[in-house]
Amino acid sequence: MTEATRRLPDEAKARVAFDNSYARLPQNFFARVEPTPVAAPQLVKFNRALGLELGLDVDALERDGAEIFSGNGLLPGSEPVAMAYAGHQFGQFVPQLGDGRAILLGEVIDRQGQRRDIQLKGAGPTPYSRRGDGRAALGPVLREYIVSEAMHALGIPTTRALAAVTTGQPVYRETMLPGAVFTRVAASHVRVGTFQFFAARGDTENTRILVDYVIDRHYPELKGLERPALALLDAVAERQAALIARWLGVGFIHGVMNTDNMTISGETIDFGPCAFMDTYDPRTVYSSIDQMGRYAYGNQPLIGQWNIARLAETLLPLIHDTPDEAVNLANDAVTRFMDRFQDNWRRTIRTKLGLTEAEEDGDTDLIRAYLALLSEQKADFTNAFRGLTGAAADGTPDRFLSAFAEPGAALAWFEAWQARTIARGTDAGSARAEIMRSVNPAFIPRNHQVERALAAAIEHGDYSLFEALNDVLSRPYDVQPAFASYGEPPKAGEEVLQTFCGT
Known part of the structure; x- marks a missing residue:
């Protein structure tokens, strides 16, 4: 291992055409820092398909x-930086966070003409590490690889996994663990907390620069427009409302929806x-650090709106010169978030239930009765929809009915649903089922299966379960008879009741 990261020569065969717009922003947006070399790196997984896409x-x-x-x-052209940001963590504001173990290598323009970040996680300490080692353990790296790629396959907007590498060095958390580095790809890593970083310092000029940058990159x-900051707030709220509705549609619980x-x-x-819900319960929490259930499954829309309100606060000086009018305009955008979420959620749940025609009287009651049935019978969320x-x-x-412990009540609901759908004349054996199949996955990253794959890799260096799980999850909506066990909920004693942050 060398003392410093080695710059590969210009003639290095692994060329990447970096174009680093974020590194051209003012210096206080980031800290320039290079990764800290590791002892004996080994490539565990490379996402060849994503590499080709890039x-x-x-x-x-x-x-x-x-x-x-x-x-x-x-590689030549890389301008590595650690990004500065602040954030509300479990409701408490921290004015300086930043990339404590992540380093943005640079940006590339993919084959679709879209700008994408390439970032290393676990690449060593940065000026924002806050006495941390800047490293990552193998378990969280493999978890992020599995879940982010599964989210992509499910059709949900997500950061992507390009590679996972072991370092040949241990990291020390509660115990000694094998170290690893994760390579993440994102449309960008700008967060609500990035805006909060400048707003907390009263830095309106850099907030304005950030608004312009984000609009150029994401919302051209x-x-x-007359009020670009207000338009940006509205656009971000719309995307987040749609995203959270998609999360709920597959039973996903983020676990740390900090700003x-x-x-x-x-x-x-x-x-x-993060985790995917097995039995349906809106109060479900897996995260070991979410002691009060702030980020429970059913709370995620409210937290999304809360986070949008925090974004709105940072933009007030740019929304209108008159403070009261700025607040009124921002409040309108924040209030619309919940309406947008409800619209997106209504479309999501109706499609999952095959209510593909125009909404009718009684549909809302049918949906509520279904969710109540899932909750009362502790039915598996994914398999109940797939069974339908x-x-x-x-x-x-x-x-x-096979998804329910007491089929009688489920049969009564099914007969009401069948009467509603058949009465509309849609071919129940083809068109409706095909639409439902496209939104109701057979396979999700089951928590017990993820943990089993991680344990085999960490304890025995066996990546076969990790590879198999990734392969199954790459086709979540397909019927895969040979892998039917991957669609089964955990048996007694297999349940994963807590997940951990891993930092």
Whole structure:
């Protein structure tokens, strides 16, 4: 291991066409810092498909990936920075957080012409590490790889996993653990907390620069509007409302919806103590650090609106010169968040239930009765919807009823649902079922299966379960008979009741 990260020569075969717009912003947006080399990096996983999407030389990266994705070697054109941001963490404001263990290597323009960040997580200390070691353990790295790629396959906006590398060095948390580095790809890493960083310092000029930057990068349709900051607030609220409705549709619980974990681009980010709900209960919490249930499954829309309100506060000086009018305009945007969420959630749940025609009287009661049935019988969220999809295809309730401990009450609901759908004349055996199948996955990252894969990798260096799980989850809506066990809920004693942040 060298004392400093080695700059790879210009003729290095693994070339990346970096174009680093964030590093051209004023110096107080970030700290320039290079990754700290590791002892013996080994490439665990490289996402070749994503690499091709980004226009990278995937053959060279597979060959040289251990050095590059560990941070031991920097490619030409990389301008590594740690980004500055603040944030509300469990409701408490921290004026300076920043990338304490993440380093943005740079940006690339992908094959669709979209600008994408490439970032290392666990690449060593930065000026924002707050006495931390800046490293990551293997378990959280593999978890983020699995869940972020599963979210992508589910069709939900998310950051992506490009690579995972072991470092050959331990990290020390409660115990000694194998170290790793994760390579994350994002539309950008600008967060609500990025705006809070400047607002907390009364720095209106840099807030204005950030607004312009975000509009140029993510919302070019807003350029030239009379009140761009207000338009940006409204646009971010709309994307977040849609995102959270999608989360709820697959039973996803983020676990740490702090303002520094809400992207301005509308992507899901930071998969620390996240989890997917097994049995349906809106109060479900997995995160070990969420002692009060602030980020429970059913609270996520309210927290989304709360976070948007915090974004609004940072933009007030730019929304209107008159403070009272700025507040009124911002409040309107914040209030609309919940209406937007409800619209998105209504579309999501109606599609999942196959209510594909125009909304009718009684539909809301049918939906409420279904969710109450899931809750009362502690039914598996994913399998109940998938069973209903099967019932729509063959016209019989058997697959649906198999998800319930007491089929009698479920049958009564099914008959009401069937009367509603058949009466509209839609072919229940094809069109409706096909639509439902496209939104009701057969496979999600089941918590017990994720933990089993992580344990095999951490304790035995066995990545076969990790590979198999990634493969199954890459096709979540497909029927995969050979992997039917991956769709089963945990048996008694297999339940995962807590997930951990891993930092």
